[in-house]
Amino acid sequence: MKRREKKKSPNETKRTYLRVGDRVYHKKFKSWGGGVVLETWSSxxxxxxxxxxxxxxxxxxxxxxxxFDSACxxxxxxxxxxxRIEL
Incomplete structure (x- = not known):
């Protein structure tokens, strides 16, 4: 029996990881130091x-x-x- 995949509606929100104001660091590039999210945008x-x-x-x-839906x-x-800093 085939399992049906749920189709996303155009109005469904995207699952995102970071928000403006979040403080982060990169595991592979520690020389960059810490960072803060300045801007997010979505299509x-x-x-x-x-x-x-x-x-x-x-x-x-x-x-x-x-x-989160992207492998990248x-x-x-x-x-x-x-x-996470709530603004």
Whole structure:
């Protein structure tokens, strides 16, 4: 018997990892230092991407995939949440 996969409706929200204000670090690049999430944005199109912009202590801003549904999500590539600050 085949298992039916649930189709996502266009109005369903994306499952994201990080939010603005979160403090993070990268497991593989400790030399970057800690970081803070400056911005998040998501596509409204079905299957669209979600991104997050993080400012690290080395002074550089870096952009990562922020969707848990993606194999390239920053969670799976080494970004670790230190603490969440509610704004």
């Amino acid at each position: 409204n199109l079905p299957g669209g991407l979600c991104y997050v912009r993080i400012l690290f202590q080395d002074g550089k801003q870096r952009v990562f995939d922020n969707s 999500c920053c969670y799976y590539t080494g970004i670790t949440l230190l603490n």
